[in-house]
Amino acid sequence: xxxxxxxxxxxxxxxxxxxxxxxxxxxxxxxxxxxxxxxxxxxxxxxxxxxxxxxxxxxxxxxxxxxxxxxxxxxxxxxxxxxxxxxxxxxxxxxxxxxxxxxxxxxxxxxxxxxxxxxxxxxxxxxxxxxxxxxxxxxxxxxxxxxxxxxxxxxxxxxxxxxxxxxxxxxxxxxxxxxxxxxxxxxxxxxxxxxxxxxxxxxxxxxxxxxxxxxxxxxxxxxxxxxxxxxxxxxxxxxxxxxxxxxxxxxxxxxxxxxxxxxxxxxxxxxxxxxxxxxxxxxxxxxxxxxxxxxxxxxxxxxxxxxxxxxxxxxxxxxxxxxxxxxxxxxxxxxxxxxxxxxxxxxxxxxxxxxxxxxxxxxxxxxxxxxxxxxxxxxxxxxxxxxxxxxxxxxxxxxxxxxxxxxxxxxxxxxxxxxxx
Numbered sequence: 247x248x249x250x251x252x253x254x255x256x257x258x259x260x261x262x263x264x265x266x267x268x269x270x271x272x273x274x275x276x277x278x279x280x281x282x283x284x285x286x287x288x289x290x291x292x293x294x295x296x297x298x299x300x301x302x303x304x305x306x307x308x309x310x311x312x313x314x315x316x317x318x319x320x321x322x323x324x325x326x327x328x329x330x331x332x333x334x335x336x337x338x339x340x341x342x343x344x345x346x347x348x349x350x351x352x353x354x355x356x357x358x359x360x361x362x363x364x365x366x367x368x369x370x371x372x373x374x375x376x377x378x379x380x381x382x383x384x385x386x387x388x389x390x391x392x393x394x395x396x397x398x399x400x401x402x403x404x405x406x407x408x409x410x411x412x413x414x415x416x417x418x419x420x421x422x423x424x425x426x427x428x429x430x431x432x433x434x435x436x437x438x439x440x441x442x443x444x445x446x447x448x449x450x451x452x453x454x455x456x457x458x459x460x461x462x463x464x465x466x467x468x469x470x471x472x473x474x475x476x477x478x479x480x481x482x483x484x485x486x487x488x489x490x491x492x493x494x495x496x497x498x499x500x501x502x503x504x505x506x507x508x509x510x511x512x513x514x515x516x517x518x519x520x521x522x523x524x525x526x527x528x529x530x531x532x533x534x535x536x537x538x539x540x541x542x543x544x545x546x547x548x549x550x551x552x553x554x555x556x557x558x559x560x561x562x563x564x565x566x567x568x569x570x571x572x573x574x575x576x577x578x579x580x581x582x583x584x585x586x587x588x589x590x591x592x593x594x595x596x597x598x599x600x601x602x603x604x605x606x607x608x609x610x611x612x613x614x615x616x617x618x619x620x621x622x623x624x625x626x627x628x629x630x631x632x633x634x635x636x637x638x639x640x641x642x643x644x645x646x647x648x649x650x651x652x653x654x655x656x657x658x659x660x661x662x663x664x665x666x667x
Contacts, residue, residue: 258367259308266304269433270297273395276425280418282405289398296391302521303384304369310380312352312372313360313531320344340646346532347546348375348497350458353643360531363456365641372641375531379509382451383521385444392437399430454497454504458640462547463495464631469550472595482551483592493548496536507535552592552626553648592626 274293277285321335321344336345341358345351350362352372361375373381403426406418418426450456455463473480473490480490498504509518510526517523626648630636638644 256370259370262304262368265432265436266297266300269392269395269429269436270294270300272425273399273429273433276422276429277398277402280402280422280426282409282418283402292394293391293398296387296394299387299521300384300391303380303387306380306521306525307366307373307377307384308369308371310371310377310525312355312362312374313376313528315341315343315346315349315358315360315532317343319346319532321346338646340643347534348456348459350640351643351646352641353638354641361456361534362458362642363450363640364458376526376528378451379518379523379526382447382509383519383523385440385447386519387521389437389440389444392433392440396430396433396437399426399433402426403430451508452501452504453495454499454507455495458637458642459495459497459546461631461635461637461640465550465629466493466548468629469548480551482554484554486551486554488549488551488554490549490551493544493546494537494539496540496544496546497534499535499537503535594626594628 270293274285274290277283277289336349337343338345338351338358340351343358345358346360348361349358351358352362352365354365355372359372359374361378363373363378365372366381369381371377406423406426450460469480469490470492478489478491479487481487499507505518506513510523511530512518628636636644637647
């Protein structure tokens, strides 16, 4: 099954190239031989300019490196390190390195990607901090060019329809009518779906979210609703009680500033539309401006009890803010799982709530955690948003990503402490 899906993914880019070629150049061939309304010179150069822009943007979307996290990157939080109670960091077990804000581990690229939006099978590349501007320009020119082509096809289709009662030898041939029908249907359906994707992408750009962060926002809203039934707390593995409060998304800094940040960090509006605009500075993508609505010690994504490692000690119960922090007094009772080890999965929330199992700790307030070692469809990792999507649907390495807030290895923390002293 995996080999089959891999072969299908290899056909994605050639399929897109064929579609662009067929619509851009097949339509020109048809127009040139359509006697009732042959191709005009203005139409010819407009179609080819749009096609050129589409080709350039698509090539750059497919080939520009989506970025990687420097091996020596460390979160700048000396004050939090000294406080020892407010620091919370994301750690990638597979890369064995810290993960910057908004970064995620891609299962296809096999590394953490800065500001990963999703891994797009149609470009065989990640849409990330560095490739998002090219991806948006590709969608813009594709939607604009295909919409223009739609008007030309509709004009020719109207001529055919108007002459439907004339003798067949006075109108286009059956082959031409079939060709026109295929072009019109294919262009119409493709334009329809791309318009939806483009509008959704522009909306996300305007509020500075990624598709993964949209998933995280909906997940957080679900946890907030659940916590209301348990006095504002949810119970994690080992009896860890985590306070769940509504948290604002920190990276929405205003519509224009959001667009600027997503389009390469430049206020040059002409560059936003230029297919040849330079890629974002490779030194960016590791830190992002925040709106300041939340306390500086509050991080995104918000606390999620199901992302706490199963082996976490229960001494976090009286200090919910430390639930995601590895401090000197909170060593694991079991080793942190490596990237190749399977993590025990908690059953889904409603299964735990409707069929509670006994736990050594009786203070779970009606929510007793239980575990499953079955398929990856079990457990809270399998939580889906309202559109039926889970993390792996965005190309994320789900087993690694869902438990990216595990306690950081003690040796790393000791080294960091030595560096700050």
